[in-house]
Amino acid sequence: MPPAIRVRMSARAIDEPHRASSPLELLFDLTFVVAVAAATAQLAHDVADGHGLARLVLFLQVFFAIWWAWMNFTWFASSYDTDDVPYRLLTMVQMGGVLVLAAGVPAAAVHSDFRAVTIGYLIMRIALVAQWVRAGVEDAAGRRTALRYAVGITVMQAGWVLRLVLAETGALPSPAALPFFAVLVVLELAVPLWAERTRPTTWHPHHIAERYGLFTIILLGESVLAATRGVEGALEAARTSTPLVVMAVSGLVLLFALWWLYFLTPAGEGLGDRRHRSYLWGYGHYGLFAALAALGAGLEVAAEQTGHDVKASPLAICYAVAIPTAVFLVLLGVVHAPIADKPVPRPVAALGCAVVILLLPLAAAQAGVPAVVAAIAAACVVLTVLSVGAGGGGE
Incomplete structure (x- = not known):
């Protein structure tokens, strides 16, 4: 059955029967195979060279980027997957962002160069914010929650771009790079907690x-x-x-x-x-x-x-x-x-x-x-x- 051209986005039922992963979600997951494979291969190389412990923090940073990108999509889709044409196209854009992220994994894991990872996140999150804005416009009951997500994700992405700019210009000293990263991680994890205080999403x-x-x-x-x-x-x-x-x-x-x-x-x-x-x-x-x-x-x-x-x-x-x-x-x-x-x-x-x-x-x-x-x-x-x-x- 072909997808609908457009379906009004509304919260899916918490008790929806026979809810299973869609073919689009499975395809989305495959983009992460590339990213995880790149991170694992680099860690294996570091372990073989005797630098596994020294490179572990970088691996955990890179893996956080991979995992959080997957999380962002997964929980949104559980609440608002319409599987119509706009939803599919925006998901395709997110997949493109993940592939850019995956291409940047070796540079991030070896040289702490997060340029490609940050650009991949920017691409992915433009589409994700568009999804949340659409949910806020079309689902009146969950509007405040959806718009909070849109604002929170936008602010956090600005934070990651700022980190990249500071690092590239030398304004972020090396000793401060990891604490800066940790602060952004904590704030990222806080966005769902803040957004869902108004009204929880209806994930299944x-x-x-x-x-x-x-x-x-x-x-x-x-x-x-x-x-x-x-x-x-x-x-x-x-x-x-x-x-x-x-x-x-x-x-x-x-x-x-x-x-x-x-x-x-x-x-x-x-x-x-x-x-x-x-x-x-x-x-x-x-x-x-x-x-x-x-x-x-x-x-x-x-x-x-x-x-x-x-x-x-x-x-x-x-x-x-x-x-x-x-x-x-x-x-x-x-x-x-x-x-x-x-x-x-x-x-x-x-x-x-x-x-x-x-x-x-x-x-x-x-x-x-x-x-x-x-x-x-x-x-x-x-x-x-x-x-x-x-x-x-x-x-």
Whole structure:
């Protein structure tokens, strides 16, 4: 069925039956595959060169830009997706902005050059503000909220452009760059809180849960891709070896276990019952998503080192896998706790598993990287089995 030429934009029903991600939303998500892949590949390069820790802050800054761009679109679409021609065209403009952002990821991650990222954001947010203005004009009930979003996003974008101008002209000293970035991040996160004080938007809980689940799958897929790049690098330097096979299998098992654990808690029902806690759940996913992206980089280097030497030590490589995995497990319990009566896995069990995982790299010098990664995967499998046995389900 062809899209309508134009539909009056009004808030969609909170309890709309059978609400699922649209083909346009799925296409929009694909633009982020490019951005995440670029960020993960750069972090893997930094880890292999022994600069992973030094470059971590830059990675987290770049990933925030990617994640927040996705968030802006996702929550608006859950409340106001009309799927008419103007909506589709403005979404296409946003996709173009994301691709410009993705093209700027390497420069931002290596040289702190956020020019392309800022320009991508500007393109994307011109379209996003237009969407919010349209919602404000056509939806009388949600007008104040929509216009607050439009104003807040516009002011914040001006802040990012100002930061770029100050950096380019040398008016922003290097020591002040990170604090300036942090202040803008806090203000960005405050815009939804301020805008929705007048009247909350009508986002659909099951739709939002599905959208977050799909982005989780995208990040897991990126980790598979990154690990595959590592295997390819190892194969270019040597033939198939036992350590390489162990790494490949262990990486797949680890990612499969994390996928299983994430989907054990039905988030849609919890979001529907506790809408006022959606900020804790939604914002908390930044850490979950960043951990998955960083894990992909760690797995890539761990696979690559089985074929040829890298500058990073076995201890550093193992921690590049262990730390993101541990962070993911801990945050999984923290994020789901506000919306679930009994989050699965239980936070105590997840924390215990995370502690074990963080201790395993200490054996890297004696056991080797593949053995440590296999042990990390085994620990996650045990946690998965215990969580399923405790009554974990899925949506």
